Amino acid sequence: MFHTLGELEPFWWVNLGQVYKVFKVVSTNRIGASGERLRQMLVHVGDSLETSHMELCGEFNGPAFSGQVIDTQCKTLPEGKIVKLTSVNKKPVEFHLAEVEVYAV
Template sequence: MVVSTFLLVIIGVTTTTYAVVTNVAQGKSAYQSTTLGTYVASKGVDGNTDSDMMNGRCFHTKSAAENWWYVDLGQIYGTIRLIEVFSRTDCCAERNQKIAVQIGTSLDNMQQVKYWSSQIWDYESVVFPQNQAVRYVKLVHTANTYFHLCEIKVYSQT
């Protein structure tokens, strides 16, 4: 009689799963309070973070006491974790102050999640520690001047 003994050793394997985040704002419909020249709202979600206004990649409003810009994501995303804002850096960045970031599932139900009272230089972000349900991201500018930014990215966890 032959007796065989097998020793099975299982080594614990730890795997880390990383969430994939996608910019769900790129190419979506965008709107602004007024338009200066050809610097339309859609420039804010064209996927290009070029911060030189003269390259035609930024949105720009006319001067007003209050200006706004918003993107309609086309549907409610329940896993928004990050909003990135890219400012104009070739000139006039001092105008980009007194900006409120609002999010909501409808334009009638917006919640302010960030306010920059001082100047945005080149880049700012809003990080959410927990998932947010969002369809609209709106920036309200109350600096009594022109309003221009070069890109707004809204990331959803997938």
């Protein structure tokens, strides 16, 4: 689990160690209170943390609920070793997920 401070676009990322073609990312929202904080989440794949150099895998448009499992299917098969999940907000909001799974070929 991770939890950020309130930000406009807080993010979480993972380095997969090598380049993969990603076909979906499954994330589990915070279990317990405050699950509705997650309103919009973008999932990017690439070789750096610069979103402008990454390909959009897919997005979630909520609001979410506590414990919700969010299955983000990639529109294409983006290639990269970095997977970045960004919470997009109109005002500073905390970003928190209980689990993230990356599926690749």
